[in-house]
Amino acid sequence: MDTTLRDGxxxxxxxxxxxxxxTLAKLLLNELKVNxxxxxxxxxxxxxxxxxxxxxxxxxxxxxxxxxxxxxxVDNGISxxxxxxxxxxVQNLLTKGSLNxxxxxxxxxxxxxFKSISKNIFEAKKIGIETNVYLEDWSNxxxxxxxxxxxxxxxxxxxxxxxxxxxxxLGILNPRETxxxxxxxxxxxxxxxxxxxxxxxxxLGVANSLESLRAGVKGLHLTxxxxxxxAGNAPMASVIAAINDFLPNIKISVDEESLHKVSKLVSTLxxxxxxxxxxxxxxxxxxQTAGVHADGDDKKNLYxxxxxxxxxxxxxKYALGKTSGKANIKKNLTELGLTLNESExxxxxxxxxxxxxxxxxxTAEDLPYIISDVIGSESIKNKIKIKSYALSHSKxxxxxxxxxxxxNGKVYEENSSGDGQYDAFWNAINKIYKNQKIKxxxxxxxxxxxxxxxxxxxxxxxxxxxxxxxxxxxxxxxDSDQTVSAIKATEKMLNIIYSKKxx
Numbered sequence: 001m002d003t004t005l006r007d008g009x010x011x012x013x014x015x016x017x018x019x020x021x022x023t024l025a026k027l028l029l030n031e032l033k034v035n036x037x038x039x040x041x042x043x044x045x046x047x048x049x050x051x052x053x054x055x056x057x058x059x060x061x062x063x064x065x066x067x068x069x070x071x072x073x074v075d076n077g078i079s080x081x082x083x084x085x086x087x088x089x090v091q092n093l094l095t096k097g098s099l100n101x102x103x104x105x106x107x108x109x110x111x112x113x114f115k116s117i118s119k120n121i122f123e124a125k126k127i128g129i130e131t132n133v134y135l136e137d138w139s140n141x142x143x144x145x146x147x148x149x150x151x152x153x154x155x156x157x158x159x160x161x162x163x164x165x166x167x168x169x170l171g172i173l174n175p176r177e178t179x180x181x182x183x184x185x186x187x188x189x190x191x192x193x194x195x196x197x198x199x200x201x202x203x204l205g206v207a208n209s210l211e212s213l214r215a216g217v218k219g220l221h222l223t224x225x226x227x228x229x230x231a232g233n234a235p236m237a238s239v240i241a242a243i244n245d246f247l248p249n250i251k252i253s254v255d256e257e258s259l260h261k262v263s264k265l266v267s268t269l270x271x272x273x274x275x276x277x278x279x280x281x282x283x284x285x286x287x288q289t290a291g292v293h294a295d296g297d298d299k300k301n302l303y304x305x306x307x308x309x310x311x312x313x314x315x316x317k318y319a320l321g322k323t324s325g326k327a328n329i330k331k332n333l334t335e336l337g338l339t340l341n342e343s344e345x346x347x348x349x350x351x352x353x354x355x356x357x358x359x360x361x362x363t364a365e366d367l368p369y370i371i372s373d374v375i376g377s378e379s380i381k382n383k384i385k386i387k388s389y390a391l392s393h394s395k396x397x398x399x400x401x402x403x404x405x406x407x408n409g410k411v412y413e414e415n416s417s418g419d420g421q422y423d424a425f426w427n428a429i430n431k432i433y434k435n436q437k438i439k440x441x442x443x444x445x446x447x448x449x450x451x452x453x454x455x456x457x458x459x460x461x462x463x464x465x466x467x468x469x470x471x472x473x474x475x476x477x478x479d480s481d482q483t484v485s486a487i488k489a490t491e492k493m494l495n496i497i498y499s500k501k502x503x
Contacts, residue, residue: 008227018051042079097135099145171201182215195219205234237280441468
């Protein structure tokens, strides 16, 4: 079960709009192919109700309503009324899984709590709502009040519920405890369907999820990018890859190839960037940096493991920097369709290492410019130059720009406006290219970085990622002015697509 839209939304500063929730619900079920999604908490807000109603309307039309789940509360039927109005059919009822929570939060005795739960389940069944139950703080319950947990499970085993959901609410478990606690419970109650809901406070969410499966749980709760409160929940991509590689007897429906795509969309919608070194979905995880590794890839795949990027719809990359060797350079030249002799490769390698020593970021798309600089190759000098431009930005008015573009010796001029200076500039460039009936890439990411410790007049680097003919590539520009650095990055892109390296 994916709970990105409910528990993942408890990430500090994250709130999905109704349309975003609907888009993600469709992706999670239809493309990523998770089995169920928990999309909201009952009673939260009018906006949440509207979001749930949108999803249930879509789910009804596509016979998926039984896969849509809502967190509810033991609240004398208020949550159930909310669900009925929203046309939701599966509640995940939040109950107390530890004696501490029961005594100090609800101030109730177990028998009173059980009566309230039983009444809720009965009322839900009367109106056609299926019930799963959460045992909140279950992991602390097993550590400190195990008798209460077993008393609860004895009670709930006689109720008409579908699943018991066991959350490590505060992320306190280690893998050994996870396995031992769950094995004990499953042995005592073999007829109950148990789910495990792991949190990642000790960075053990993946390990605990695997141990829960070894112990015999039938369901896992995961979130895209490991989103969730505090350190987040067990991350979808890592758990799915680990199950497929380490637990071959467990068959799952999730489509690995869609993990990266959905991960990037969630990152875009939330504004929480994916760490570059995050397993499976991070920018760097399929990038070889050391030259010896690139060389080994050509020699019987000496640095190969089962996590091949193609499984996840990605490609192996070879980074350029001070640890680059000739093998890295050759790999990137091949990707760009460029051929150099050994002496030229040596010169280019030396320059890349020199730039790396200066902490410059070097991308594959920088190679033509490096080659032009160290070898003087006329074939890769700029054919397109942004000859001149004028940018204006006034409070309360759209930014405007005038651009003169030297297109292989012929100059074209255009004016345009936009939401900001770069947007206005990009709109003017688009006009020129549209008139020439030439397709431009889509801009898919725009990042500005200033070196740590720099002052206000320091150089800033703008990196822009483009999608062109189903390929992503990045160009960058350096300048003391942010917009000018973006314009320099754009000029590099125009020259790259002019050379038709990816056409």
